[in-house]
Amino acid sequence: MADKEKRRSAAIPSGMSAGKATKSDSDVEFLSQAGVGELLRGAILKMVEARSDDPIGFLADHFCNLASVTDSSPAGCGDEEQMNGGPVSACAQEQQHLNRALWHLRLAHHSQRSAFSNNVRVAYDLLNISACQSQVAEAPEGPEVSCTDDPIGAGVAGGGGVRGGLYTQTLQCLCSEGGVPASTSAPLLRRLHCQDHEVVPYDVFRHGVLTCAVFSDYIRQSQKLYAEVCCPHEGPASRALCMAVLGTLKEALETSTGSDPDCCVNANNKAYTCVESNVKAIRYLEASAKISPNRLAQAMEGAQSRGPGGNMDAKEFENAAADLFITRVKVVF
Amino acid sequence: MSRLGAIVPVEEYLAESHVLFYLSDAVSQLLEHKEEYTQFGLIRYFAEYFSSVKNSNHVLFREFNYIRATPHNRVSFIRVFWRCFRQIGKSGELLSMQEYRSLLQLLCPDFSMEVVQSTARIVLMDDATDCLMSFSDFIYAFQLQFYYQEFLESVLAIYQDLLAGKSPNTVFVPTSASVEQLPSVAVEENDKEEQQRDGVEACMLADCVDALCDRFKHSHPSRACVREILDQTDKVSYYSFLMSLAKHETINQTIGALPSKAELFFDPEMDQELDKLIAQISVSPGSNSSGSAVGGLKEVQRRASPRRNIHHRRKMEVESDGSTEETDSSEN
Numbered sequence: 001m002a003d004k005e006k007r008r009s010a011a012i013p014s015g016m017s018a019g020k021a022t023k024s025d026s027d028v029e030f031l032s033q034a035g036v037g038e039l040l041r042g043a044i045l046k047m048v049e050a051r052s053d054d055p056i057g058f059l060a061d062h063f064c065n066l067a068s069v070t071d072s073s074p075a076g077c078g079d080e081e082q083m084n085g086g087p088v089s090a091c092a093q094e095q096q097h098l099n100r101a102l103w104h105l106r107l108a109h110h111s112q113r114s115a116f117s118n119n120v121r122v123a124y125d126l127l128n129i130s131a132c133q134s135q136v137a138e139a140p141e142g143p144e145v146s147c148t149d150d151p152i153g154a155g156v157a158g159g160g161g162v163r164g165g166l167y168t169q170t171l172q173c174l175c176s177e178g179g180v181p182a183s184t185s186a187p188l189l190r191r192l193h194c195q196d197h198e199v200v201p202y203d204v205f206r207h208g209v210l211t212c213a214v215f216s217d218y219i220r221q222s223q224k225l226y227a228e229v230c231c232p233h234e235g236p237a238s239r240a241l242c243m244a245v246l247g248t249l250k251e252a253l254e255t256s257t258g259s260d261p262d263c264c265v266n267a268n269n270k271a272y273t274c275v276e277s278n279v280k281a282i283r284y285l286e287a288s289a290k291i292s293p294n295r296l297a298q299a300m301e302g303a304q305s306r307g308p309g310g311n312m313d314a315k316e317f318e319n320a321a322a323d324l325f326i327t328r329v330k331v332v333f
Numbered sequence: 334m335s336r337l338g339a340i341v342p343v344e345e346y347l348a349e350s351h352v353l354f355y356l357s358d359a360v361s362q363l364l365e366h367k368e369e370y371t372q373f374g375l376i377r378y379f380a381e382y383f384s385s386v387k388n389s390n391h392v393l394f395r396e397f398n399y400i401r402a403t404p405h406n407r408v409s410f411i412r413v414f415w416r417c418f419r420q421i422g423k424s425g426e427l428l429s430m431q432e433y434r435s436l437l438q439l440l441c442p443d444f445s446m447e448v449v450q451s452t453a454r455i456v457l458m459d460d461a462t463d464c465l466m467s468f469s470d471f472i473y474a475f476q477l478q479f480y481y482q483e484f485l486e487s488v489l490a491i492y493q494d495l496l497a498g499k500s501p502n503t504v505f506v507p508t509s510a511s512v513e514q515l516p517s518v519a520v521e522e523n524d525k526e527e528q529q530r531d532g533v534e535a536c537m538l539a540d541c542v543d544a545l546c547d548r549f550k551h552s553h554p555s556r557a558c559v560r561e562i563l564d565q566t567d568k569v570s571y572y573s574f575l576m577s578l579a580k581h582e583t584i585n586q587t588i589g590a591l592p593s594k595a596e597l598f599f600d601p602e603m604d605q606e607l608d609k610l611i612a613q614i615s616v617s618p619g620s621n622s623s624g625s626a627v628g629g630l631k632e633v634q635r636r637a638s639p640r641r642n643i644h645h646r647r648k649m650e651v652e653s654d655g656s657t658e659e660t661d662s663s664e665n
Contacts, residue, residue, distance in 0.1 A: 027364045034375055036363070040356060043379075047352070048343055055350040056405075060387045063380035070376055 049115045050107045065100060098166065101126045102173050110213040120206050127162045127170070161201050164194035171212050178216020184322045188215055191331045211329055215322075222249070222321035226314050242312040242320075244299040250324050252287040351403040355386055358399065389413070397443045404552055407480050411590040414440060415472060415597075422468025423598040429465055433475075451485075452478045455579060458572045469597050477579040480588055483551040485575065491541045492571045495533040532570030539563040554584045 031037065043062055052058040101123035108115035171192055175185035192208045194200050200208075225245060289295070312320075347353055359382045363370055370378045385391040389409035392400050400410045418436055421428075428436075430453040437444040455474040456466045478485060539560055546553050562577045563569060578584060582593055591597065 030364070030367065031360070034371070036360065036375065039375060039379070040360075044352075044356075048346070051341070051346060054387075055346075055352045056355065056383060057387045059352070059355075060380065060383035063376055063383055067374070067376045067380045070374070 046107070049112075052107075061103070065103060068096075069100075094166065097126050098169060098173070101170060102177070105170075105174065105209060105213075106177070110210055110217075116210075116213075117206070120209055121202075123170075123209070124162060124202055124205050127166050161199035162205055163196070164198035164200055165196040167200040167205060167208065168193040171208050174209065174212040175216060178213065178220070180216050180219045181318075184219060184318055185212075185215070187322070188212070188326045188329060191326065191329050207330075215325060218325050219318065219322060222318060223314070225321075226317045239312045241300055242317050244302065245296065246317070246320050246324065248296055248299050249321060253324055253328060351405070354403060355383070359383075393440060395441065397441055397445055400441055400444075401479070401482070404480070408588060408590045410441070411472075411476050411479060411588075414475075415591055418468070419598055419600060420603070422472070425467075427465035427467055428471075429463060433466070433471055448475075448479055448482070455572055455575045458570075458576065469594055472591065472597070473579045473585065473594070474576070476585070476588060476591060477575065480590075481552060481554060481578075484545075484549065484553040487545055487549065488542060488574075489571060491545065492533060492538065492574075495537060495541065531568045532573070533568065535563040535566050535569045538569060538574070554578060554581075555587065558584050 043059055046062060047055055047058055050058060104119045104123045104126070107119050110116045168189065171189055172182075172185070175189070176182065188211070192211060194204070226242070359379060362382070363375075363378060382391070386405075389405075389412060392406050392410045393413060400406050414437065417440065421436075430449055433452075434444065434446060434449040437449065452471065452475045453466065455478060456470045457464050542559055542563075543556055546556055546559075558578075558581055562574065562581065565577075580594075585591060585593065592599070
């Protein structure tokens with residue numbers, strides 16, 4: 001980062017005519033006073049973290065977002081407005097928070113663990129704020145309601161959390177943005193969702209978001225898999241072939257039993273993390289071996305020799321693949 | 334963003350999109366127009382700047398060095414030029430090189446004469462550069478010249494070497510000199526003037542350009558397109574080669590600034606606005622029309638983004654400034 005800062009600050013004096021030392025001094029002063037350095041540093045860090053395909057567009061969005069944050073009224077005034085405006089303005093603000101939270105969640109891919117975790121945290125805090133604000137307007141004892149239905153148990157220090165309805169909405173948006181049709185994601189959401197009145201702690205939120213992100217990827221991959229297996233102009237793929245492919249997928253998923261990525265970090269397990277991570281790694285390797293192209297080809301060959309038994313279209317394939325995934329997802333009671 | 338493509342080193346990632354260039358330009362601009370831009374806050378300023386870069390509205394009225402600095406800027410400028418002046422082309426007028434330069438200078442006050450001259454040479458095949466040119470001929474040649482300027486310069490150097498009999502790919506082995514120097518021997522035997530007219534062996538040029546592309550750091554047209562063009566003739570002259578490049582549809586699409594020749598003058602939005610305006614003016618040609626004319630103009634100005642962008646940039650306001658537009662309309 002240091003050389004980039006140097007380049008930035010070097011660009012400024014070189015932009016002015018040489019010899020106007022006093023002018024560039026005052027420029028530097030102006031910039032540091034206005035906090036330009038901090039602003040740009042933050043923007044560059046975010047951009048490098050996200051590695052978007054369109055860096056300029058990313059920066060434009062980033063600054064626009066930031067501008068709308070600073071433009072909108074601070075929390076104090078917001079409460080008053082909500083008290084007076086009633087549920088309507090609270091809804092609008094909530095929507096705004098939801099949009100921004102979704103924007104944050106889109107920034108990093110879930111495989112970039114630390115970046116993704118940071119973004120989930122930011123998104124959670126965003127939605128948390130709106131929850132607190134609306135609860136302040138509604139009832140005095142709102143924030144104190146804890147999620148008694150949470151089997152994981154780790155609550156958020158200091159009370160408060162994301163409203164169940166908002167959490168479910170977030171998950172729905174994530175799935176649909178990830179290209180998963182509503183019918184396919186419905187069973188998943190049934191397992192993950194929380195009731196409207198419930199308060200969702202951070203761990204549950206993170207688990208839900210991560211699962212949805214992985215699920216969208218998974219569905220996209222299975223769609224691609226189907227496209228590989230079937231030739232569009234020859235009609236839907238043979239059922240036997242599809243079943244074979246699904247079979248290998250299932251085997252792979254079963255091999256990685258219990259290694260649902262980072263789903264819940266229970267304090268009690270901390271002692272076993274080293275051993276566990278090794279076991280996990282081995283399981284991942286086994287699983288990926290099971291869905292290697294060779295194995296898949298073998299399975300497909302075997303299926304063809306056993307003879308076709310009708311066809312399977314894209315939708316059915318997708319649903320079946322989704323099923324395999326969803327059965328493995330922990331239910332949030 | 335793809336998780337697979339993420340393993341690019343930071344410097345490369347930043348360099349590819351010229352992001353640091355834009356950031357430093359944003360800061361320089363900010364310093365130059367402090368009072369103006371700090372009115373609405375710094376964050377707003379950066380948001381506007383990068384939005385305009387993203388929407389290709391950022392090159393209008395900027396200096397020549399800025400416009401040519403990145404491929405994206407060049408594409409944006411070519412597109413802006415097209416959008417502003419395609420109506421002129423539509424009328425079928427032929428303009429001289431000087432007139433085209435004046436048009437360019439309306440958009441970029443210090444636009445280089447050299448670029449326009451080189452463009453004219455492409456269109457007119459190096460002949461009589463004070464001839465008149467059609468808009469579509471000019472703009473496609475201009476696109477090629479401006480976007481691939483470095484590439485064309487390198488090709489010219491290669492071409493001149495080939496003309497003079499020096500092949501860059503020749504390997505001079507001392508023992509069998511006569512065999513290796515065969516191309517140059519052939520050239521010396523021919524009449525030099527004829528050589529200039531006919532050009533060079535197309536396949537030799539193709540090989541040399543291929544080798545150039547291997548090591549070339551700037552943008553260049555796709556090798557396949559170059560090969561395609563050079564495969565069509567035995568001999569090729571520099572400007573006929575360039576003219577073929579300019580007219581090549583695939584190259585045009587790759588650059589992405591202009592539509593195909595058939596659609597060059599196709600602008601239904603502007604046509605509609607102009608029709609409306611003409612209708613309003615012809616219906617009530619009196620003081621009454623001034624209000625509606627201005628209203629119509631306001632809409633026209635909003636649609637033609639370059640115009641709107643002046644006010645947008647200078648005043649950072651969402652609504653166009655009515656008074657300035659009235660003055661503009663009176664010039665028509």
